[in-house]
Amino acid sequence: MGPVHHDLAGGPAFEPMIQIDMEIKAFVSAWRHCDYVSTYMARMISQNRSDSVRHSSLFSSAFNELLEVAFRTRHADGELACRVSRHGATDRIELIFPCVPEERRFYEEAVSQVAGIEARERYLNSVSGDLAPSREIVLLELAVDYNATLRVEDADGDAIKLVVDLPLEGLRN
Amino acid sequence: MSPYDLLPRFKAQYDANNQEFSISGVVRPQAIDELGPSIALLRDAIGRVRGVLYVNVRRLTQMNNAAFHAFSRIIIDACRARPDLKFVVITSSVVGWTSRKFGRLSGIEPNITVEEYDSEFYPGQGFLEEGGFVPILRTQTKMTWRHERAILPRHGMRPGIVMADICCGIGDFAVLVQKEFQPSRIVALDHSISSLDYARRVMREFDIRGIEYTYGDASEMLLDEAQFDLVTCRHSLQIFNRPELILKELYRICKPGGRVYITNEKNSHCLGEPRAESIRWTYNEVAKLFGHFEMDVELGPKSRRYLIEAGFEDIRVETFMVTNLDGDSQDFADVIAAWADVYAGEMASKRGDCPEFVARFRQGFQDHIFAALHPKGYAGWPIWVASGRRPQ
Numbered sequence: 001m002g003p004v005h006h007d008l009a010g011g012p013a014f015e016p017m018i019q020i021d022m023e024i025k026a027f028v029s030a031w032r033h034c035d036y037v038s039t040y041m042a043r044m045i046s047q048n049r050s051d052s053v054r055h056s057s058l059f060s061s062a063f064n065e066l067l068e069v070a071f072r073t074r075h076a077d078g079e080l081a082c083r084v085s086r087h088g089a090t091d092r093i094e095l096i097f098p099c100v101p102e103e104r105r106f107y108e109e110a111v112s113q114v115a116g117i118e119a120r121e122r123y124l125n126s127v128s129g130d131l132a133p134s135r136e137i138v139l140l141e142l143a144v145d146y147n148a149t150l151r152v153e154d155a156d157g158d159a160i161k162l163v164v165d166l167p168l169e170g171l172r173n
Numbered sequence: 174m175s176p177y178d179l180l181p182r183f184k185a186q187y188d189a190n191n192q193e194f195s196i197s198g199v200v201r202p203q204a205i206d207e208l209g210p211s212i213a214l215l216r217d218a219i220g221r222v223r224g225v226l227y228v229n230v231r232r233l234t235q236m237n238n239a240a241f242h243a244f245s246r247i248i249i250d251a252c253r254a255r256p257d258l259k260f261v262v263i264t265s266s267v268v269g270w271t272s273r274k275f276g277r278l279s280g281i282e283p284n285i286t287v288e289e290y291d292s293e294f295y296p297g298q299g300f301l302e303e304g305g306f307v308p309i310l311r312t313q314t315k316m317t318w319r320h321e322r323a324i325l326p327r328h329g330m331r332p333g334i335v336m337a338d339i340c341c342g343i344g345d346f347a348v349l350v351q352k353e354f355q356p357s358r359i360v361a362l363d364h365s366i367s368s369l370d371y372a373r374r375v376m377r378e379f380d381i382r383g384i385e386y387t388y389g390d391a392s393e394m395l396l397d398e399a400q401f402d403l404v405t406c407r408h409s410l411q412i413f414n415r416p417e418l419i420l421k422e423l424y425r426i427c428k429p430g431g432r433v434y435i436t437n438e439k440n441s442h443c444l445g446e447p448r449a450e451s452i453r454w455t456y457n458e459v460a461k462l463f464g465h466f467e468m469d470v471e472l473g474p475k476s477r478r479y480l481i482e483a484g485f486e487d488i489r490v491e492t493f494m495v496t497n498l499d500g501d502s503q504d505f506a507d508v509i510a511a512w513a514d515v516y517a518g519e520m521a522s523k524r525g526d527c528p529e530f531v532a533r534f535r536q537g538f539q540d541h542i543f544a545a546l547h548p549k550g551y552a553g554w555p556i557w558v559a560s561g562r563r564p565q
Contacts (some may be wrong), residue, residue, distance in 0.1 A: 128282075171269075
């Protein structure tokens with residue numbers, strides 16, 4: 001086994017794999033962009049996974065939800081950056097997109113609740129009770145169904161950075 | 174609008190005979206209104222059925238949360254309004270996310286159960302795909318490869334192509350192809366987790382690159398259409414009860430102008446001298462035994478018809494005979510001994526064969542081994558190779 005590199009925060013170093021940048025105006029001009037980007041990036045990064053087709057399907061499914069969240073941003077200017085990096089069995093998605101301050105607070109609150117022990121129960125309540133999933137429930141679902149861990153990090157300007165770690169390689173049906 | 178936007182992305186249908194609502198494809202709507210007709214169809218199906226409604230999502234490759242919520246709500250509401258009604262959601266182990274996601278529904282409503290569709294499509298394959306058959310499969314491939322390495326270029330194999338090996342088993346054929354012909358990419362798919370684990374271990378140990386082993390159902394693959402120059406499927410159509418469904422999928426993933434290459438046996442034509450009569454009797458019985466389990470090990474000469482009926486053109490068919498003279502005759506004998514263990518063992522037992530039959534059945538294999546190892550003997554195992562081109 002080779003040496004494990006660590007980033008400045010002391011966590012394991014993730015190797016960059018692929019990045020797509022778009023003007024947010026261009027991105028939100030068509031809903032299909034979520035599908036295009038998630039499908040394309042999933043295929044690109046899954047080639048060397050042990051089961052590339054299954055990994056691509058899982059990754060696309062999770063990533064598309066994040067892109068659909070970003071699509072609903074209320075901030076009209078700025079850039080969307082999607083970055084995927086890898087450490088062992090875990091793929092990290094970093095999604096940077098413009099957002100207004102109240103949205104930022106919303107995401108911070110939503111992500112903090114994802115880690116709660118009753119996450120699964122809240123998710124099931126939403127499926128059985130809500131007409132449509134809220135953005136909070138979409139993030140919750142990533143944790144419940146994909147064992148994802150999520151956090152919000154600082155980004156430049158009026159932007160937010162969602163960091164989502166997906167351990168899909170070891171995920172069983 | 175791009176041509177991509179014009180493609181139908183998903184399909185919903187209701188089969189009244191089976192009380193089955195199925196939805197397939199990519200379902201990622203921006204708004205629930207886009208699902209209007211499909212949701213109406215599901216509501217209508219719920220209104221018509223009694224007892225159980227099957228919800229088939231086996232070929233549902235993607236569904237966003239918005240759509241999942243919409244369909245789930247209808248099913249959950251129906252459970253609450255009609256406690257007499259049960260829902261069985263049929264997922265595929267291949268898709269990955271569906272079993273987990275739809276599995277949550279049974280935690281909400283006990284009348285919803287989720288079943289992972291698996292091997293019922295392959296009634297007899299379990300005899301062959303799990304367990305200690307690996308060394309024999311390797312020997313078989315070694316024996317057939319001596320012939321196929323010369324045959325393959327006549328059926329579209331060449332360096333640099335993109336190819337798929339469907340029903341790849343333990344992956345040894347893909348490895349041999351990679352070494353001999355250097356295709357640019359090989360996707361190798363199988364439905365046996367233990368075989369794929371073995372294949373991946375071999376790939377790691379021998380530092381082999383360029384092969385992607387993937388878990389999948391050959392009759393309903395998640396692979397995109399029209400992406401391979403050559404699709405191989407060896408010794409497999411004969412062990413599926415509906416080979417035409419597999420061929421339809423092989424056709425779908427093959428590029429127009431590309432070729433699909435299949436190999437199959439005609440077991441009753443296995444032969445040997447001396448003791449030809451006993452050998453012939455046993456292999457005729459092998460064909461009947463497989464037939465009992467809905468497998469057609471006589472398929473070889475039918476390959477041409479299957480390919481024509483699947484829509485292929487420029488059909489090429491040839492045969493070769495693996496014999497005890499090809500290499501080490503002990504290899505040939507070992508393969509026959511392994512066949513005897515499975516066919517006259519587990520399979521005959523499962524069919525309920527009497528001891529007298531099993532003894533005579535087993536004797537034919539022993540005579541085949543005798544012929545293979547006899548200093549003046551000859552033993553053969555014939556294989557039919559066929560390929561067809563997908564029209565441009």
